[in-house]
Amino acid sequence: MRAAVAGAKGHTMMALNDAVLDMVEIRRAVDSVLAEFLAAKSRSAPPQLAELIDTLRRFLFVGGKRIRPVMCVCGWCAAHGRGDPEPVLRAAASLELFHTFALIHDDVMDDSDTRRGHRSVHASLAARHRSRQGPGDAHRFGANAAILLGDLALTWSDELLHSAGLAPVQLRAALGVVNAMRTEVMYGQYLDLLGTGRPTGNVAHALTVSRFKTAKYTVERPLHLGGVLAGCSTAVMEACTAYALPIGEAFQLRDDLLGGFGDPAETGKPSTDDFRHGKCTVLMALAVARATPAQFSLLHALVGRPDLTEEQADSVRAVLEATGARRAVERMIARRCRRAMNALDHAPFPQAAVETLRQLAHAASVRTS
Amino acid sequence: MRAAVAGAKGHTMMALNDAVLDMVEIRRAVDSVLAEFLAAKSRSAPPQLAELIDTLRRFLFVGGKRIRPVMCVCGWCAAHGRGDPEPVLRAAASLELFHTFALIHDDVMDDSDTRRGHRSVHASLAARHRSRQGPGDAHRFGANAAILLGDLALTWSDELLHSAGLAPVQLRAALGVVNAMRTEVMYGQYLDLLGTGRPTGNVAHALTVSRFKTAKYTVERPLHLGGVLAGCSTAVMEACTAYALPIGEAFQLRDDLLGGFGDPAETGKPSTDDFRHGKCTVLMALAVARATPAQFSLLHALVGRPDLTEEQADSVRAVLEATGARRAVERMIARRCRRAMNALDHAPFPQAAVETLRQLAHAASVRTS
Numbered sequence: 001m002r003a004a005v006a007g008a009k010g011h012t013m014m015a016l017n018d019a020v021l022d023m024v025e026i027r028r029a030v031d032s033v034l035a036e037f038l039a040a041k042s043r044s045a046p047p048q049l050a051e052l053i054d055t056l057r058r059f060l061f062v063g064g065k066r067i068r069p070v071m072c073v074c075g076w077c078a079a080h081g082r083g084d085p086e087p088v089l090r091a092a093a094s095l096e097l098f099h100t101f102a103l104i105h106d107d108v109m110d111d112s113d114t115r116r117g118h119r120s121v122h123a124s125l126a127a128r129h130r131s132r133q134g135p136g137d138a139h140r141f142g143a144n145a146a147i148l149l150g151d152l153a154l155t156w157s158d159e160l161l162h163s164a165g166l167a168p169v170q171l172r173a174a175l176g177v178v179n180a181m182r183t184e185v186m187y188g189q190y191l192d193l194l195g196t197g198r199p200t201g202n203v204a205h206a207l208t209v210s211r212f213k214t215a216k217y218t219v220e221r222p223l224h225l226g227g228v229l230a231g232c233s234t235a236v237m238e239a240c241t242a243y244a245l246p247i248g249e250a251f252q253l254r255d256d257l258l259g260g261f262g263d264p265a266e267t268g269k270p271s272t273d274d275f276r277h278g279k280c281t282v283l284m285a286l287a288v289a290r291a292t293p294a295q296f297s298l299l300h301a302l303v304g305r306p307d308l309t310e311e312q313a314d315s316v317r318a319v320l321e322a323t324g325a326r327r328a329v330e331r332m333i334a335r336r337c338r339r340a341m342n343a344l345d346h347a348p349f350p351q352a353a354v355e356t357l358r359q360l361a362h363a364a365s366v367r368t369s
Numbered sequence: 370m371r372a373a374v375a376g377a378k379g380h381t382m383m384a385l386n387d388a389v390l391d392m393v394e395i396r397r398a399v400d401s402v403l404a405e406f407l408a409a410k411s412r413s414a415p416p417q418l419a420e421l422i423d424t425l426r427r428f429l430f431v432g433g434k435r436i437r438p439v440m441c442v443c444g445w446c447a448a449h450g451r452g453d454p455e456p457v458l459r460a461a462a463s464l465e466l467f468h469t470f471a472l473i474h475d476d477v478m479d480d481s482d483t484r485r486g487h488r489s490v491h492a493s494l495a496a497r498h499r500s501r502q503g504p505g506d507a508h509r510f511g512a513n514a515a516i517l518l519g520d521l522a523l524t525w526s527d528e529l530l531h532s533a534g535l536a537p538v539q540l541r542a543a544l545g546v547v548n549a550m551r552t553e554v555m556y557g558q559y560l561d562l563l564g565t566g567r568p569t570g571n572v573a574h575a576l577t578v579s580r581f582k583t584a585k586y587t588v589e590r591p592l593h594l595g596g597v598l599a600g601c602s603t604a605v606m607e608a609c610t611a612y613a614l615p616i617g618e619a620f621q622l623r624d625d626l627l628g629g630f631g632d633p634a635e636t637g638k639p640s641t642d643d644f645r646h647g648k649c650t651v652l653m654a655l656a657v658a659r660a661t662p663a664q665f666s667l668l669h670a671l672v673g674r675p676d677l678t679e680e681q682a683d684s685v686r687a688v689l690e691a692t693g694a695r696r697a698v699e700r701m702i703a704r705r706c707r708r709a710m711n712a713l714d715h716a717p718f719p720q721a722a723v724e725t726l727r728q729l730a731h732a733a734s735v736r737t738s
Contacts, residue, residue, distance in 0.1 A: 045556065046556060046560070046577070048559075048560055048563060049556055049559065049560075052559055105516055105517075105520065108516065109512075109513040109516060109517075134563075134566070135565070135566030135567035135647065135673060136565065136566030136567070136647070136673065141562070141566075143478075144478040144562055145559065145562060147474055147477065147478060147516060148474075148478075148555055148558055148559050148562065149559075151474065151523070151555055152552070152555045154520070154523060154524075155523075155548065155551040155552060155555065156552070158527065158544075158548060158551075159548045159552075162541075162544045162545075162548065168537035168540075168541075171537075171540075171541075172531075172537075172540075175527075175531045176531075179524065179527060179528045179531065182524040182527075183521070183524060183525070183528075186517055186520055186521045186524065187414065187415060187418055189517050190417075190418065190421055190514065190517050190518075191415070191417055191418075193510070193513055193514060193517065194417060194503075196504070196505065197503070197504030197505030197510075198504035198505070208415070278504065278505070304504060304505065
């Protein structure tokens with residue numbers, strides 16, 4: 001059973017009854033907030049900024065699962081949130097704008113030309129510069145403009161949160177959660193960077209990265225944000241964490257598997273990128289830790305090579321299989337999903353939130369993109 | 370006459386009497402806020418983050434005039450601010466952390482290895498990576514880690530503002546000013562980027578860039594921030610603007626002159642960088658607009674060349690002189706300083722604020738670094 005209540009501005013939101021939350025509807029409402037926000041920015045900006053803002057808009061709407069906004073709304077429901085859902089939706093949408101910042105800078109740092117099956121932001125800005133015969137090196141222009149556009153997206157995610165219509169006590173609590181989340185994800189990115197380039201068997205380091213970069217950032221803090229907007233108790237915050245950390249780690253482990261074995265047509269990015277960059281994934285760390293000397297030499301010689309061929313990538317994949325690393329990661333995902341489901345069994349959440357979080361956990365563990 | 374009142378935590382601040390504000394004291398107080406904030410971050414971060422946070426701390430304390438925090442405190446005094454100065458100092462310090470973010474990303478975008486007479490942040494992080502024989506390309510590691518450190522500085526400037534101890538109505542007003550400031554400076558940076566690489570005679574574009582990038586960012590918005598913290602009237606805001614825009618433009622015009630003709634020992638950066646990057650300064654635009662065909666060809670051939678020699682830079686300088694562009698910029702600076710001084714004559718500010726802003730205007734127009 002699905003039931004909706006009307007929010008301000010015609011957005012609809014799920015009622016807190018025994019139904020499951022309508023995620024499609026949440027995504028639609030979040031997208032509508034984002035579209036209105038960017039349209040207002042376009043109207044007020046100097047005309048020379050049109051191209052940049054347009055690039056942001058296209059990137060936002062070309063794809064994305066809106067997982068963090070959905071988690072935020074789930075957190076609000078989990079904490080028995082009531083009243084006008086509009087400020088919650090705006091706060092939730094601000095997470096997506098922050099995530100857009102993170103993706104834009106991530107692609108610049110990785111020099112990845114593809115994201116969500118399309119050109120990444122810096123590649124797109126470089127192409128536009130090239131086509132209008134702009135001065136200087138187009139690739140450099142693209143990277144620089146993308147750094148700035150990322151900075152703008154970060155700033156605007158602030159602005160969207162600040163103008164969400166929150167009461168002072170809500171705003172204060174929200175800022176605390178969001179500040180913690182931002183610092184954590186940036187720490188995670190830096191730890192990731194430190195471990196990138198050369199494969200090591202440091203599984204603990206890879207797990208720490210995945211906790212900061214994904215589990216806390218993608219699941220725990222968005223749930224907490226929704227929770228504090230509903231003025232939730234410490235018990236609800238802790239129950240969110242008990243669910244969030246295992247499912248967030250499972251999400252990242254699935255991402256690692258998709259990065260190595262996924263179908264580029266579904267994931268939207270080449271399946272050799274992680275190997276080329278020498279990403280310190282749990283998958284790779286397990287393979288290194290279990291490798292025979294010959295397998296270790298192969299990984300050491302190939303992982304982190306920017307010019308890695310498809311054939312070489314296949315032999316890396318063969319080692320990930322032969323060492324049992326791939327299967328081990330599948331087992332880790334399953335174990336974490338069970339732990340998250342158990343946490344839900346004991347969580348003081350309304351049934352709709354429990355059901356929705358259960359569905360999200362299932363989707364995270366079996367997804368292909 | 371100079372008189373101080375004690376603020377919270379032992380910081381001292383100037384009283385609003387007929388004295389001039391003690392800028393040395395303001396800078397000391399701001400630095401103490403920043404040092405405490407970063408020390409707390411170091412204590413709470415995972416140990417692998419120590420190097421990154423240390424790099425930020427060194428960069429912050431190796432130099433910098435703290436012009437934006439000083440302007441913020443001036444704005445507070447101009448608006449007859451009273452009460453505990455500690456929250457104002459913390460808000461002021463948050464501007465310096467934001468500025469640090471802007472400089473770090475700016476140096477990455479320009480690939481400038483020097484700032485404030487020392488290694489820029491990305492160059493310093495690359496050197497550390499090289500010396501510990503980290504994997505992959507050290508230059509790339511440095512740029513990526515600097516992008517992340519810039520992002521952290523931006524996030525932490527938020528956090529410092531949010532935890533400044535402001536009342537809800539002050540926080541709300543401060544966020545409005547700060548959000549506007551951030552968007553404006555990023556627009557300015559992008560407009561700058563669009564005009565970079567090839568010299569043009571578009572003086573109006575160069576002036577627009579300097580207004581967004583400097584006048585509003587460095588003077589107007591910091592004054593406004595201090596003003597709204599004191600709950601100031603529209604008249605005070607407008608008087609701030611009437612002073613800020615001309616003096617801010619003068620500041621940028623002086624910067625352009627120093628970029629081309631300054632002593633690197635004093636400015637802390639090579640005096641060929643602006644020419645190499647083909648920066649769209651008012652100085653260069655005036656030279657292009659006034660150039661003979663031969664002079665234009667010379668500028669067109671040399672400005673924007675990454676491999677520009679010192680000798681070639683000298684011939685660019687000769688054209689800036691011969692066209693009268695350098696003298697014209699000096700006149701523009703003088704005119705803007707007069708306009709700012711006139712604005713002060715009619716501003717509804719206490720005498721201490723007027724005197725301090727007068728001194729700052731004078732310093733901005735004659736500085737050598």
